[in-house]
Amino acid sequence: MVYVSRVGMVKIGRHYEKSPRDLAFEAVREALADADIDSIDYLVVASSLTYMQSPQLDLAAYIASSLGLPVKSALAVEAGENSGLAAIEVAVNLIRSHAAEKVLVVGVDKLTDYPSGPTYEMLEALYDTESDAIYRIGHAAPLAMLMRIYMEKYGVDRNTLAYWPAMMHAHAKENPYAMLRFAIKPEKVATAMPIADPITLLDAYPLGDGAAAVLLTSEDQVGDHLARIKEVAGAVGMPSIALREDPLMLEHVAKLSNELNLSEEKVDIIELHDNFTIMGLLLLESLGLAPRGKAAELVATGYFDVDGEGPLVNASGGLKARGHPIGATGVYMVAEVALQLAGKFPGVKRPGAEKGLAVGINAHGSSTRIVVMESV
C-alpha cells in the first residue's frame, strides 16, 4: 500500500525573484517540516516548461542536490500539463515494486519568466507540433472550438457556462495557496477580455509560478499519514480534436473511468483539470459523473459545490483560480485531495470525505491520468 504522508505547497503567483529550484525548495521544506525524515530514496520531479525556458537538463538531480537532504536517486518526468500526475504514477510504482520506500514528488514550473506572447508559444507545444500546432493555435484555440461545438450541440448558453469559473473563484477565495483569491460574478465572464472566443479571460487559467511536494511512503515510516493511494492509472488519447469520433467525448477518459468503476462508487472529493471552463465540463461528462450536455447546468445549480449532492469538485479553485503551473499542477491536486481526506484542507472542505480523485490531462486530452485516493 502507498501512503501520502506529507504535502507542501507554494502559493501560486508571480514569483519573479525565485528560480524553479527555489520554489521546489520551499515546497519540500513545508512538506517535511514536521517529518522525522533523514533521507529520501527517490526524488521524482514533474516539470514541463522548465526545459524550454531555463533551460536545465537533469533537473531532478540539480533540485535533489539543493534540498539539504540526502537523496539516493532522482529523475524527472515530463508529460505536459499531465506531468504532475505522471510523476505520482512513477513514484507509486517505485514503491509498489519495492525499488524505494520513501519517494518525494516535486512539481514545479514557472510561467512568468517570459512575456505572455512567448509563453503562449511555449504552451502551443502542449498540442501536436506535427499537426495542429503547425499553425499558430496558441494555448486555447482547440478548446475554444470545443466550447463553441458544446454550446451549439446542446443549446447551452454562454452565461450557463459562466458558473464554472464563478464556483472556482469562490473556492479559491478560501484557499491560501490559490493565485486568484477573489470572487467573480457569473455575468462578468462573457464580457471579459476575449482569449480565443468564446473563451474569455475569466474562463482561462492564469499564468502563475508554483511548486508542490508530496512525500509518498510504503509503510508506517513517518507515523501518521494523510491518505492512501488506491489506484493510479493512465491512458493515451487522440493527438487532435479533429481525430476524435465525437470531439466532445474523451474516449480514453471514459474507458479509464469504467475500468476504475468511478461512476458506480461514491466519490466525495475531486480535483480535476479545468485549464479552460469547457474542459472541466467535458471531463465530468467523460468520467460519467454528469450526463452528456448537462454538466454546465449541474454546476450552475450547485450540484458539485460544497453543499451539493454530487462530489465536491475543485475545492482548491481548480486550474482556473488556484492556478496552473503546468507541470506542477498534478502534484497540487494530490496534495489537496490528501488534505481533504485527512480533514486538514485549509479552505472549502467536505468533512468526513472518504474517497477522492485527482484527474489530469494534457492539452485537449492527448493523455490522462487518474489517481484514486482513500482516507486512512
Add this chain to the structure above:
Amino acid sequence: MVLARWWRTRIPRYRLIGAQCKSCGRAHYPPRKACPYCGSTELEQVMLPRRGILESYTVVQSIPGDTRFQAPIIVGLVRLENGVRLVAELTDVQPEELKLGLEVEATMRRIREDGDNGTIMYGLKFRPVLGKS
C-alpha cells in the same frame, strides 16, 4: 532550430495529402505511420478534397510568439468533403463573417517566419469559397 521540422512536414502541408487505412478504410490528416483509429500500418497516401465546411472556429486574441503577427488569428475545425477533419488557420475572412457550416477551401499561404532574416514557412490555410460566405 525549427527549420528541420518545418522541412520534414512540408509535403502534406503544401499538398493536402492524407493517409487512407487499407484495413479500416478511414482516412486522416496529416499522414501518420500507423492508423490512429485501428493501428494498422497498411496505409496509402491520398490527395484529400480541398473543400469542406467549418465545424467550429475561434478568433484567437492571445497571440503566441512575438508581436510581428497581429491579432486576431482565426483557427477552424474543418470537415473536408470526404469526412476527414483537420485543424487549420483560416484566411481571407473577417471575424464577423464566420459561421458554423461555412464552405471553405484550401489555399497556400505564409504560416510562420523564423525571425527577420530566417526561413518563411508556407502551408495551406482555408478561406471561404467565393460566393458562399
